[in-house]
Amino acid sequence: MIYFDNGATTFPKPREVTEAVRQAMTRYGANPGRSGHDLSIQTSNKVYQSREAAATLFGVDDPSEVVFTSNCTHAINTALKGLLRPGDHVILSDLEHNAVLRPIHTLSQNGIIGYDIATTYAEPRDTVESFHRLIRPDTRLIVCTHGSNVFGIRLPIEELALLCREMDLFFLVDAAQTAGVLEINAPRIGIDFLCTAGHKGLYGPSGTGLLVTALGSSLDTLTEGGTGSFSVSFEQPLEMPDRLESGTVNTVGILGLGAGIAFVQQKGAANLYRHEMRLAQEIFQQIKKLPQVILYTPDFAQGSHLPVLSFNIRGMASEEVTEALSRQGFALRGGLHCAPLAHRKMGTLEQGAVRISVGAFNTRDQALKLCDAIKKTCRRS
Amino acid sequence: MGNPTILMSSLTSALRAQKLLEQRGIYSYIRKIANNQKLGGCGYGLEIQGDVNSVLNILQVAGIRVLGVL
Structure with a gap:
């Protein structure tokens, strides 16, 4: 099977990640942050190394600002529900994943907050202006994906962060598709809450995610419980990361994630991005020539796009296409990609879209074989 | 008397x-x-070999919270 579904989760994982997971199961088996024996402290130290690696990757000085979560959705929910208060207004983009849309919509349905959706444009200035127009006196937060999980469109988070600073708003970025692919220095950009998956561009195991924030102590908590600290108190500690990490952490996942981050740092996010974009661009140029293929962006350029590309074949449902490609040995995702706003924007809410998402281990040969398979599928349509 | 132990607010801080x-x-x-x-309640401390005041100064400059010294 040739795997082009890296936007869902990257596969295969680097050998170092598999080894770190094996070590977590065989060598670092104690509960970190609970006991005082050497094995517990050694395990805690390994968890800390992963925390430190994530802090370094995202430009954060203090590793206690890194919270391990179970995925990006968990990180987003932790930040949104911890921050938002009755009467707050939120602005999000029209490319958001359900991980953002659903918690915000739920808070709105429960009468707690209001929200508006900003239209995004190819020109960053227009996108920023679109957000700016929706700001109201009660607006407290802008939430924005760093890049669309369906169409690979990158959003101008640097400019939006500037807008948030000017208007005294909090800024949350969903970096599920970009962490490990694009350089992100959260404090320098001005991101208050950086949420990401650990199992996508950071090459960790599934069941891992990150929330990076200097504001953790001020958030209300989604979950309370044991933290191994201030244990007499009935109150959840303010101390980070304990405040947002109740219960035993996912040691196996976190150690694997640390190895995944080390892999990204060793290769360099910029190099990984260039490699993946070259393949995605080659696929884009090849399939653009096929009259049956529908593409959703006029170009597919380094800088403005991620190595995530969606298409359809006229007369076929997206799931039919992915099924036909699966039979030819290719793993791609079809359907709605948990992003109804993005599909509504591109007119693919009914048909869905076939998504090609490139990873570090894909090769040019695999990309060319995929193009051939798409050509064959077109002939059947 | 043993070495001084600095009481830390969390294990992450201690590390x-x-x-x-x-x-x-x-x-x-x-x-x-x-x-x-x-x-x-229970928590973690950092037992040090060296001058406790200079260590406390290093931690303070780095913004690492200390809860006391044993």
């Missing part, structure tokens, strides 16, 4: 402090502390 001190050539050992009033 951060330990690493920082290691960079300055100061050896420390992380200990679990049982039910201490300053820790608000």
Whole structure:
């Protein structure tokens, strides 16, 4: 099977990640942050190394600002529900994943907050202006994906962060598709809450995610419980990361994630991005020539796009296409990609879209074989 | 009398402090502390070999919170 579904989760994982997971199961088996024996402290130290690696990757000085979560959705929910208060207004983009849309919509349905959706444009200035127009006196937060999980469109988070600073708003970025692919220095950009998956561009195991924030102590908590600290108190500690990490952490996942981050740092996010974009661009140029293929962006350029590309074949449902490609040995995702706003924007809410998402281990040969398979599928349509 | 132990607000803080001190050539050992009033229960301390005041100064400059010294 040739795997082009890296936007869902990257596969295969680097050998170092598999080894770190094996070590977590065989060598670092104690509960970190609970006991005082050497094995517990050694395990805690390994968890800390992963925390430190994530802090370094995202430009954060203090590793206690890194919270391990179970995925990006968990990180987003932790930040949104911890921050938002009755009467707050939120602005999000029209490319958001359900991980953002659903918690915000739920808070709105429960009468707690209001929200508006900003239209995004190819020109960053227009996108920023679109957000700016929706700001109201009660607006407290802008939430924005760093890049669309369906169409690979990158959003101008640097400019939006500037807008948030000017208007005294909090800024949350969903970096599920970009962490490990694009350089992100959260404090320098001005991101208050950086949420990401650990199992996508950071090459960790599934069941891992990150929330990076200097504001953790001020958030209300989604979950309370044991933290191994201030244990007499009935109150959840303010101390980070304990405040947002109740219960035993996912040691196996976190150690694997640390190895995944080390892999990204060793290769360099910029190099990984260039490699993946070259393949995605080659696929884009090849399939653009096929009259049956529908593409959703006029170009597919380094800088403005991620190595995530969606298409359809006229007369076929997206799931039919992915099924036909699966039979030819290719793993791609079809359907709605948990992003109804993005599909509504591109007119693919009914048909869905076939998504090609490139990873570090894909090769040019695999990309060319995929193009051939798409050509064959077109002939059947 | 043994070496002084600095009471830390979390294990993550203790690990951060330990690493920082290691960079300055100061050896420390992380200990679990049982039910201490300053820790608000059980928690972790950093047993150090060296001058406690200079260590406290290093931690303060780095913004690492300390809850007390045993």
